[in-house]
Amino acid sequence: MINKDRLVKNFLRLAAVNSPTRHEAKIADILEADLLKMGFEVCRDDAGEKIGGDTGNIIARKKGTVPDATPIMFSAHMDTVEPTDNWGYKLSDGVIKSNGETILGADDKAGLAAIMEALTVMEEDGIPHGCIEVVFSIAEEIGLYGAKYLDIKKLQSGCAFVYDGGLPLGGVTISAPYHDNIKARIYGKNAHAGINPEEGVNAIAVASKAISRMKLGRLDEETTANIGTITGGTARNVVAAYCEVFGEARSRTESKAKAQVQHMEEEFKRAADEMGARVDIEIVRSYDGYKLPLDSQVVQIAVEAAGRAGIEPKTHGAGGGSDANVLNAHGFPATVIGVGYTNPHSVDESLEIEDLVKSSAMALEIIKIASGR
């Protein structure tokens, strides 16, 4: 049985550890010690060195007690977004909320805690199980870098359950978007804004013209696009010779993501041509999307586990990426499980205790189903 008090205590213990991206060593030490106590073999890789962080991913493995069980992997990420300084929380009516000054960090400490509690109960109750791998990743929040530097070939599992979704609780992600980033560098021409503006070419005006012609926001059920930042210019009284714009497009259909960044590129070029500016465009794939068949093993196990844990099983498409995108891109079937947190990445983040308990119970059911029970 999931021990609610122990689970909540452990969640709060993990959430209280400050672990913004590249500073996950402290929480990694805690998790490593806990996994070792449960008899896992634990190692860390060198992903942290590659991105200037203070620890690598944690990779843990425990041999199965059921010989022909499906080997499975649980995963969650150790880093959080900020602000996290002077972290605190409020508890009312069974809901843990951020104190309004910082994030709560349930994304993804709730995932870490749910997995750890399920493994603890597995040990405590002597529940028969197959081989279990645990990957606690670093640097998810800045672009899935822990997963990108993970040696996926070394993993032995047949499928992975990534505990890194919000709502719906226990929701099983069957598809996630392809994500392309676009950066436009616009080169205009300096001139004095009051004396000879006609000799200048305003790079900011070029960007504005291009952006005003772009299709942005929600484009259809599975496709979105955004211009996120624009910087440029040197002074109020100088026609801006340079500006740069960052944007992105996502779609669960690859060709739609591609078509959208192309459309954005064309609008930058058209506006630059019209106004006599030059534009350099850089398009970089941030991560690949995926689609899991409904009858795939990973989806079937997760859906059945949700039902057994008292959660109405729901499959859905995600609007964002996660470590599961990287795993799936390597042919490693991985789904994201909803842990139930709301408003992640904000100071209004919250988590219902009953949801945390159910998501942990679901992890325990995943272990049982994979072992054939």
Ligand SMILES: [Zn+2]
């Ligand atoms: Zn997350």
